[in-house]
Amino acid sequence: MIKWFESISQGLSAFREAVSTPAKAHLREAVGVTVDNDEDQWRRLTGDVDRDLSPMTQKRMRDMALYLWEANLLANRLIELPVAYLLAEGVQLTVKDEENQKVLDRFWKDPINEMDLKLPQKVRELALYGEQCYPTFVNEMNGHVRLGYLDPALIETVVTDPDNRSQVIGIVTVKDKKGMARRYRTIINGPEDVFSARTQEIRQTFSDGEAFYFTINDLSNGRRGRSDLLAQIDWLDGYEQFLFGELDRASFMRAFLWDVTLTGATPEEVAKRSKEIYPPAPGSVRVHNDAEIWAAVTPSLNAQDSSENARLFRNHVLGGATVPEHWYGGGGDVNRSTGESMGEPTFKVLSMRQRVIKHILESIGRYVLRQKAMAYGEGDPDFAAPAWSVTAIFPEMVAKDTAKYAAALQQVVMAAAAAVERHLMTAQTAVRLIGLVAGRLGVEIDAAAELRAAREEQSAQAEADVFTEPDGTPE
Template identity: 60%
Template sequence: MGFRNISRKLNPWTAPIGGDEQSARLVEAAGATVDADDEYGWRRLSGDASRDLSPLSQDRMRETALYLWDANMLANRIVELPLAYMLAEGVELRTSDPDMQEAITRFWRDPINSMDVKLPKKVRELSIFGEQCWPTFVNEVDGHVRLGYLDPALIATVVVDPDNPEQPIGVVTVRDRKGQVRRYRVIVNGPESVFTSRTRDIRETFADGDCFFFTVNDLSVSRRGRSDLRAPADWVDGYDQFLFGEIERYNFLRAFVWDVTLAGADEEKVKKRAREITAPPPGSVRVHNEGEEWKAISPDIGAYESAAAGRLFRNHVLGGSTIPEHWFGGGGDVNRSTGDSMGEPTFKVFSMRQRFVKHMLEFVGCYVIRQKLIAKRGEPDWWDERLAVEAVFPEMTARDTTKYAAALSQVVTGVMIAIEAGLLTEEAGAALIASVAGRLGVELDPAAELEAARTQAASRRTRQAEEDVFPGPAAPAAGDEA
């Protein structure tokens, strides 16, 4: 943040000749307040080429994306469909330490945080705006964490590490009504020693609190994120305009004119008849002789061509967003088999975004645990096992297990044959079976399962040998008396 220095100096026009400073009239210097460049004196390792949008383009992108999400059904689905698949069933943060789990649960259920309610909003806005900034408020006594929210429109500058341009270190806001600027330090789950000394000096100037800062659709040298709707914005708007045009065209389709042909009439008779004739009301009867012919004419709007054009525009947008046509009311040539295969690329893209959201939540959870440990014992090591947090998401779709069940049976049979033939080790066979079991949602450790199976097999052989040496009493035959 810049500092305004109000200084006094001699006015050369009013100072007396001879340089008598004591008798000189003093005036205040005039000037403007200018914020110093946060990275003055540093040379970017990535060069001078910018990979970000201009501030004006960034603002326009946000406003356009928000408008399209709110007013355009196709753009709304591009944002809401991934959100529903990722978060419709909820998400949990888990850790193996019971004490740390208590801190995580308290953070999640805090009446201000309300993560079950606010998380979908945060992920939605991450998609719309391309970035999220959450200032944090930490209780210094017990380390409890609460999250705030900073509108991306209020972010003026994101400062990056001069030694590592892909690492943001601070967020500077625009000036408020009082002319004040806030400087938030971007959270890194580790001690300040992970940065170089000059980077630490820059981070010390961000003294208005800490914040989380996440971006999507960006590059390594980008400072700001980009909306999921930036690329398809013009196309979804064009598709909307096309549909409104089709509505007007279909209104014309409902209109028609009466074409009246007068046989053998000259121009004077045609004009006379035109003055006399009126359009018949609906359901009325028109009587005329063979010299007059009435015909209703409607415009030909080419509805088939319009349907083909509409499908072309819609699929261009949906294809760019990796969403199948039949997910947006267009059946096309789709059956269940092709529908399943067409959905796989979509779920891969959704999984990539879910993985990023998973990272966000685990990063926040790690920070929550760090603050609790700092309040009790001081700064923990960044590799401390107690900091391990897992965000657990449910399956995106109901998994079709029939084909994997059939595959498991075939793999088990094949593995047994290969082991008996000496073509495969038991360890490799267990790994093959575990890989197929994973498709059914059962995670197995091949080495541990093989060891446990050998132990159980040895126990069964021992028990069988004991039964052979000391057989028990024979069961009574049917009909025998006790």
């Protein structure tokens, strides 16, 4: 017991000593860093400049573009009109060699590829998302190619050549539920030795297959594409909100209520009469004395006609997309003459997009023929040769005014013939001039070949006339 008290006493003494002894203070110098609100948006001048959108902005762009295409009439037309002008009558992949043409036709009509059906989808999504990725599946026996599809939302990283920032060499996907990501090597339609040794080593790490990767509205020092609706997303949403506000205002303007005035009535009489009164039914009879006045009251919002405001907002969006007003129901003062001239900038923009789609299809066609050649041990084909030169043929975007060009052709023929007769122009130049107008009608003329064929035909006809009697019978 005594030992127990002694231990308690020693513990209390140690505790009092610890409390009475001041603890050593640890001093730290105050320090801080001022961070700007947009600090994350600045990059070092000596660092690599990235011109792509941030991953969150890229995702939001895709989501908003898709939502507006589904729910906003104006946004839907901005996407669907170019698709219709480019693909309404169909597209063909052609090559002069018959065997190679069969290979292209087999690819085009494959039950998985179904290019006639899926091409509008691919062009539409290219405009909506700004990029498309198509993994390929190749039959090793005969080289037959089938296209897959990789949703742009599943693309995590686009890898470029370290020696050439504008050349994409691989695609890395987001990780799946098992934590695995796929690595696709982008297709270049050529041998690997077009890259440096370092780049070839990097491309070897992309071992999950090959894939096409195409972008629009991008920059040379960027990796990802941008939607055709990116610049107009906020304006499209604001225009739709404006129209919904006008719809609510129209509903309010049609609303009314009955205002009943009781002359000389006391508060008690007003309260009593309010319990007895009810809105009259249509066609009913209402009888009262001069002490009671009924009046239908409608709201006066003093709002001016908003059609001009709607036209202003709409034209701002349409102008940004290079679409004339009369293409979206706004006729205004447009007649046929001004309508044709107003459509010219639009068709220039559509022609640029057509060249992009043409490049995409011809690249796919060359890949199809290259896989066939490699499967049969023919090596890399010469795509400049006519037998391997793939051409994507698009329909005319607008119907040509043949009467106008026919009249112009007649005038040019007469003028060229007169110039040749007066020795002011060579016959070959005259044929070339005629060919320029004939090209507007879809007839391509090689001036030298056409002139040579015409002279041979003329000589043959002259020889035939020598051996023919005046009455038309042979001698």
